[in-house]
Amino acid sequence: MRDKTMSILLVEDDEVDIMNVKRAFKRINLSNPLYIARDGVEALAMLRGQSGQSSRPWPGLILLDINMPRMNGIEFLHEIRQDPECKMITVVVLTTSNEERDVVAAYQLNVAGYIIKPVSFEQFVETMAALDHYWTLSEMP
Numbered sequence: 758m759r760d761k762t763m764s765i766l767l768v769e770d771d772e773v774d775i776m777n778v779k780r781a782f783k784r785i786n787l788s789n790p791l792y793i794a795r796d797g798v799e800a801l802a803m804l805r806g807q808s809g810q811s812s813r814p815w816p817g818l819i820l821l822d823i824n825m826p827r828m829n830g831i832e833f834l835h836e837i838r839q840d841p842e843c844k845m846i847t848v849v850v851l852t853t854s855n856e857e858r859d860v861v862a863a864y865q866l867n868v869a870g871y872i873i874k875p876v877s878f879e880q881f882v883e884t885m886a887a888l889d890h891y892w893t894l895s896e897m898p
Contacts, residue, residue, distance in 0.1 A: 763817030797828030834866040
């Protein structure tokens with residue numbers, strides 16, 4: 758995730774979690790462009806250039822919550838995996854849901870990882886640092 762040209766799309770409806778991601782990225786000196794979508798509908802609009810922004814972000818990585826209004830994370834994954842332009846985007850689920858059905862459904866839709874949000878901020882920072890380290894070492898399409 759150190760490649761400054763690689764944008765990250767955070768699909769998250771909880772404002773506290775959004776702030777935690779931003780603070781954790783700052784703490785680990787991750788300066789990739791971060792875009793926020795509050796649910797799957799908004800994220801799809803951004804990816805498809807329908808969000809009214811002059812230039813749409815094309816993320817190298819999507820951090821995806823499962824439990825969101827309008828379109829949840831699993832529904833969003835169904836949509837992007839059927840879209841020829843979006844189906845290869847790397848997605849990591851970052852959620853509070855430890856429901857087995859959500860984990861199974863996410864992996865069936867080719868997520869790169871499924872991470873349960875840590876309770877403490879320090880653990881959250883450690884999780885983001887581990888994710889950053891992993892992607893720094895990984896080859897991405």
